[in-house]
Amino acid sequence: MTEYILVAGAVIRNDQGEVLCALRSETMSMPRLWEFPGGKLEPNESAEQCLVREILEELGYVIQVGDLIADVIHEYPSIRVRLVTYESKLASGMPVAQEHEQLLWLPVNRMRELEWAPADWPTVEALIKAQSQEQ
Incomplete structure (x- = not known):
C-alpha cells in the first residue's frame, strides 16, 4: 500500500507558549x-493553505503558519496517513470548538499526559525534544 491521505496539523501557540490541543468528538x-x-x-492546495482554511472552518479563527515541525507517515488498520505539522500562531479571533469535543491550552511539558492519536505522537515528541534543547 503506497497511497496515503495527506493531512496537515497546526501546532498553535498562545502568548504563554501553551499549545492548543483538540479532543476528537464521538x-x-x-x-x-x-x-x-x-x-x-x-x-x-498547499499544507499552509489547508491549515488556514481548516482552522477557520473548524475553530472560527485565522492563523499564521510558520515552520514545518514533523512529516510522518502512519499506518492505521484501514488507512495510511501522511501528517505534516507546522508551527502556527493566532492572527485574529479566539478558537471555539465547533467539531471537536474540547479544546485545551497545555504547556509542552504536560503534553504526554493526554492520549494522542497515533499519527500525532511524533509531533508531541518533537515539541518536547525542542523545548528540552532550548532550556
Missing part, C-alpha cells in the same frame, strides 16, 4: 483521542 474517527487541529488537503 462522531469522528478515533473518538476521544487528542490531535493537533487541521485536516485533509484539497486538490492543488
Whole structure:
C-alpha cells in the first residue's frame, strides 16, 4: 500500500507558549483521542493553505503558519496517513470548538499526559525534544 491521505496539523501557540490541543468528538474517527487541529488537503492546495482554511472552518479563527515541525507517515488498520505539522500562531479571533469535543491550552511539558492519536505522537515528541534543547 503506497497511497496515503495527506493531512496537515497546526501546532498553535498562545502568548504563554501553551499549545492548543483538540479532543476528537464521538462522531469522528478515533473518538476521544487528542490531535493537533487541521485536516485533509484539497486538490492543488498547499499544507499552509489547508491549515488556514481548516482552522477557520473548524475553530472560527485565522492563523499564521510558520515552520514545518514533523512529516510522518502512519499506518492505521484501514488507512495510511501522511501528517505534516507546522508551527502556527493566532492572527485574529479566539478558537471555539465547533467539531471537536474540547479544546485545551497545555504547556509542552504536560503534553504526554493526554492520549494522542497515533499519527500525532511524533509531533508531541518533537515539541518536547525542542523545548528540552532550548532550556
